[in-house]
Amino acid sequence: MSVYEYTVNNAKGEPVSLSAYKGKVLVIVNTASQCGLTPQYEGLQALYEQFAPQGLEILGFPCNQFAEQEPGTNEDIQSFCKLNYGVTFPIFAKVDVRGETAIPLFRYLSDSAPVEAPEGEAQDNDPKWNFTKFVIDREGQVAARFEPRETPAAMEAALAELLK
Template sequence: MKTLLTAASIVALTGGLMMAVPDAQAEQKGRLMAAKTTGFYDFTMSDIDGRPVNLGQYKGKVLLVVNTASFCGNTPQYTDLESIYEQYRDKGFEVLAFPANNFGQQEPGTNAEIKGFCLTKYSVSFPLFSKISVKGEDKHPLYRYLTEQSPFPGEVEWNFQKYLVDRSGNVVARFPHRMKPSSPEIVKEVERALAVR
C-alpha cells in the first residue's frame, strides 16, 4: 500500500528539514544582496604615499573620480582637473585621482615617480592615490563597484574617464575620457551636485 506524503507530513517526518533549505537560500541571498549594496564610502584606499584613506571622510562633498596616466594624450587634462578643483573646492568639491597602467602601459612609474610628475609638471593639489588597476581580472574593488554596481555600468574605456559622486555618495554621472573637466557638460553637473545640500 502506497502512502501519500503531503508537504506537511514531510516537514513533520524530517523535523522541519524542508524549512532549513529556504532559510539557507534566504541567508545566501541576503549575503549576495549585502555584497551588492556596497557603497562608495565603504572603501579604504591608499594615498600616493601609501597611507590609508577611508573614502567615508569625503561624505558631504561632491567628488570627481578619475583614472589617470602620465604618458597619455589625455594627460594635459591634469591642468583642467586642477583648475576645476581650485574653482569649486571651497564649495565642497574634490578631485580624486587614481593612477592606472591599464591602457597602453601609459602609467609605468612608481607612486613616487607619479607624485613627482604630477607636482612638478602640473602642480596638482587635489588628492592623488596609489596606482591601482581599473580593468581586468585584477580590477580594484572600488572600480568593480563603479563599473558593475553603480548606475553607470560598463568597463573603463581609457585613461581619464570620470565619475561624479554626489554629497551622499551616489554616483550621478559618468563622463568619457576625451571630455575635458572644464567642458560645459561636466561643469554643469558639478554645479548641479554642489547646489544640493
C-alpha cells in the first residue's frame, strides 16, 4: 500500500488521484481556519516555498471535527488561506480525519504512523487535533509523523533528507 492508491476530492469536489504526486515528497496535513494552531499555515507555506523546487508538495485537508474550528465552505476556506496566509499549496475539500467517518486516506496514514498511547490508555492512532502532519517519501510511504504542537519548522531536517 501507498498513498498513491487513494483518491481525494479537491476544493471543487472533483476527484484527484494521489498517484499524480508520484515521485514527490509530500506533507499531508489536516487543517482548520479558527484554531490556535492556524498560524502554522505560515510555516507550511514557508516550507513549500523553500522546498517545492526540489519536489515537495504540501496537501492541506480542512477538517471540522475538532471543536468545529473549520465551519466554512470549501470556497470560504480557500479564500481564507490565500488572503490571510498567502497559501499556494493545494487545499482540498473538507474531510473527516478520525473515527468511523474518516476518509480512507487518513485511516491509512494513521495506521501507518502509530503514536504511543499513554500507559493505561487504549491505542488510538487517529489525529488528536488540527495540524497533524504526515511526511510521505517519494515512494508514497509514510516516513514521519509530526503532532499538532510540533511546528512546520520541526519537519525541515526530515524534508531536506528525503529531498536529497
